[in-house]
Amino acid sequence: MLIFDMAVILLASKLAGDLSVKLRQPAVLGKLLIGILLGPAILGLIQETDILNEISQIGVILLMFIAGLETDTEEFKRTGKASAYVGLAGVIFPLALGYGAGILLNMPTLHAVFLGLLLSATSVSISVQSLKEMGQLKSREGTTILGAAVIDDVLVIIALAFLMSLSGGDVNLGLVILKKVAFFAIAILCGWKLVPWMMRRLAKLRVSETVVSAALILCFAFAYLAEYAGVAAIIGAYIAGIFISLTGYRHEVTEKVETISYAFFVPVFFTTIGVKVDFSGMSAHLGLIVLLSLLAIATKLFGSAIGARVAGFNWRSAMAIGAAMVSRGEVALIIAGIGQESGLLSPEMMTVLVIVVLITTMVTPVLMKLFFKERSEEKLQGVTERK
Known part of the structure; x- marks a missing residue:
C-alpha cells in the first residue's frame, strides 16, 4: 500500500541518514543502504512500483533544480573550461x-562499444546531495562537477545515437544532434526572456504560494522539454534553477522548494535506488560484477581527475x-534499458x-567524503603554515 510505503520510507531514511552522519559518513549513504534493507533484496517490506518510481523521478528533478538555484553563475562561467576537460576525459x-x-x-564490436558508452554515463544527483552536506556545492570544484555532468550527458547521448544508427536502429543522427542543439538554444532563450516574465506575472496572482508554484511550473516544463529532446530531464531542471537564481525570487524559491523536496520527494528518491537492488543471479556472475565495478569506478575517478588536473586543479x-x-x-x-x-545488451x-x-x-558518497576531507585538511594546513 502506497501510504504505508511512504510512512516506512520517510521514517527509515531519516533514521538511517542520522545514523550515517553519526558514523561520519554522508547521510545519503545511509538512505541508499536502508533502501536495500527495506527492499526485496532483504526484508521485502517495500516493493518497486510504477508510482514509487514516478515519485522518485520527481525527487531527482527537484534535487537538480535546487542545485541550479544554488549555482554561482559567475563561478560557473569561470569553470567552463575545467568542466569541458573533466566531462571529456x-x-x-x-x-x-x-x-x-x-x-x-x-x-561483438558494437556490443563492446555500447558497454563502453554505458560506463561513460554520469549522474551527479547523488554527488549533489553529498556536496550540499559537505558545504561544497558552491565551491570551484562543485561548480566544475555540475558543468562537467551536463557536458558528459550530451556527449554520451550523441554517441549513443550514432551507435544506434550503425546498429541498424531507426535513428537519424543529424536529427538527434539538431534536437540537442535546439533544446539548449530554446532553453537559454526561454531562461533569458520567459523565466523572469513568468515569475513576475504568476507572482501577482491572488492565490497562495504563487512564487514557488511558478518556479515549479518552470522546473517541470524545462525538464519535460529536455526529456523530449533526448537530454536527461535533470539537465532541464538544473538549467531552470540557474535562470530562476538570476531573478529576485531566488531565496524564497530555494527555501520553499528545499522544504518540499527534503521532507518528501528526495528521501523517496534515495531510498528507491536501494529498493531496486536485486541479488538474484548475482553469485553466478560475481567475478564479472567485481571486475566491471572496479573498472567503472577507476575509469571515472582517474579519467575525470586527469581532466581536472589538466585544467589546473591540484x-x-x-x-x-x-x-x-x-x-x-x-x-x-x-541507457541500459x-x-x-x-x-546490444543480453539479459545476463x-x-x-x-x-x-x-x-x-x-x-x-564514500569516495567524496574521503577526498573532500583530505582536500579540506590540506587547505587548513596551508592556512596554518601561512600564519
Whole structure:
C-alpha cells in the first residue's frame, strides 16, 4: 500500500541518514543502504512500483533544480573550461577501457562499444546531495562537477545515437544532434526572456504560494522539454534553477522548494535506488560484477581527475572531482534499458550492469567524503603554515 510505503520510507531514511552522519559518513549513504534493507533484496517490506518510481523521478528533478538555484553563475562561467576537460576525459577513459573489456569478454564490436558508452554515463544527483552536506556545492570544484555532468550527458547521448544508427536502429543522427542543439538554444532563450516574465506575472496572482508554484511550473516544463529532446530531464531542471537564481525570487524559491523536496520527494528518491537492488543471479556472475565495478569506478575517478588536473586543479581537488563523477545512477540505467531493447545488451549482462551501476552509486558518497576531507585538511594546513 502506497501510504504505508511512504510512512516506512520517510521514517527509515531519516533514521538511517542520522545514523550515517553519526558514523561520519554522508547521510545519503545511509538512505541508499536502508533502501536495500527495506527492499526485496532483504526484508521485502517495500516493493518497486510504477508510482514509487514516478515519485522518485520527481525527487531527482527537484534535487537538480535546487542545485541550479544554488549555482554561482559567475563561478560557473569561470569553470567552463575545467568542466569541458573533466566531462571529456570522463567520457574518453571509460569508453576506451569499457570497449576493451567488452572485446576481452568476446562481445561483438558494437556490443563492446555500447558497454563502453554505458560506463561513460554520469549522474551527479547523488554527488549533489553529498556536496550540499559537505558545504561544497558552491565551491570551484562543485561548480566544475555540475558543468562537467551536463557536458558528459550530451556527449554520451550523441554517441549513443550514432551507435544506434550503425546498429541498424531507426535513428537519424543529424536529427538527434539538431534536437540537442535546439533544446539548449530554446532553453537559454526561454531562461533569458520567459523565466523572469513568468515569475513576475504568476507572482501577482491572488492565490497562495504563487512564487514557488511558478518556479515549479518552470522546473517541470524545462525538464519535460529536455526529456523530449533526448537530454536527461535533470539537465532541464538544473538549467531552470540557474535562470530562476538570476531573478529576485531566488531565496524564497530555494527555501520553499528545499522544504518540499527534503521532507518528501528526495528521501523517496534515495531510498528507491536501494529498493531496486536485486541479488538474484548475482553469485553466478560475481567475478564479472567485481571486475566491471572496479573498472567503472577507476575509469571515472582517474579519467575525470586527469581532466581536472589538466585544467589546473591540484591532485587532491582533482581526485575529489573524479570521485563525484563516479556514480552512473539513473542515466546509465536508462541507457541500459535502451541497449536491452535494441539487442546490444543480453539479459545476463543487463543484470550484471544494473548491479554495477548501483555499486558505483553506493561508493560515490564514500569516495567524496574521503577526498573532500583530505582536500579540506590540506587547505587548513596551508592556512596554518601561512600564519
